[in-house]
Amino acid sequence: MSTADDSVPCIGCGLVIVGGAAGCLTLYEATIALSGKFPTHIGLGRLAFDTYCVQHPAVYCISAKSLAAHLGGLCWALEYGGGDRGYERLRRSLDGRQVFPKPPLPAQRGTLTIADVAAGDDAARAGLIEAWAHSAWLAYADLQDWARERVAAAMKP
Numbered sequence: 001m002s003t004a005d006d007s008v009p010c011i012g013c014g015l016v017i018v019g020g021a022a023g024c025l026t027l028y029e030a031t032i033a034l035s036g037k038f039p040t041h042i043g044l045g046r047l048a049f050d051t052y053c054v055q056h057p058a059v060y061c062i063s064a065k066s067l068a069a070h071l072g073g074l075c076w077a078l079e080y081g082g083g084d085r086g087y088e089r090l091r092r093s094l095d096g097r098q099v100f101p102k103p104p105l106p107a108q109r110g111t112l113t114i115a116d117v118a119a120g121d122d123a124a125r126a127g128l129i130e131a132w133a134h135s136a137w138l139a140y141a142d143l144q145d146w147a148r149e150r151v152a153a154a155m156k157p
């Protein structure tokens with residue numbers, strides 16, 4: 001049985017939760033991926049996935065390319081409205097060999113975590129996902145131009 005003493009900070013996002021990073025992933029899965037309401041490849045599900053990934057870069061953003069996919073995805077959603085075709089172009093632009101270096105990551109990755117999204121009811125969930133995404137994007141302020149360059153390169157005709 002778990003007690004409050006089992007709570008430790010998630011190494012990715014800092015959320016203090018039973019099981020740390022593993023508990024954080026379980027909460028994300030229950031709230032988003034396994035909820036059946038947010039398919040991971042489109043819309044809010046994609047926004048949530050990219051947000052979770054940039055908050056947990058040691059697992060999901062190991063390469064410059066994976067960072068570009070997820071931080072670029074956040075940029076595409078928050079600054080360009082997140083149309084499906086743009087995600088597809090971003091994905092295709094990152095196929096094959098990449099020559100851009102991976103920049104240093106921020107140590108703090110957002111004031112909100114998946115726990116803030118999970119705390120709301122279904123009616124509030126969409127707004128909470130967007131707020132969570134904005135908080136991660138803000139935490140990556142130093143890398144926003146880097147992400148914009150990746151998006152711009154992907155959208156070139």
Ligand SMILES: [Zn+2]
Nearest residue numbers: 010012013024
């Ligand atoms: Zn976490």
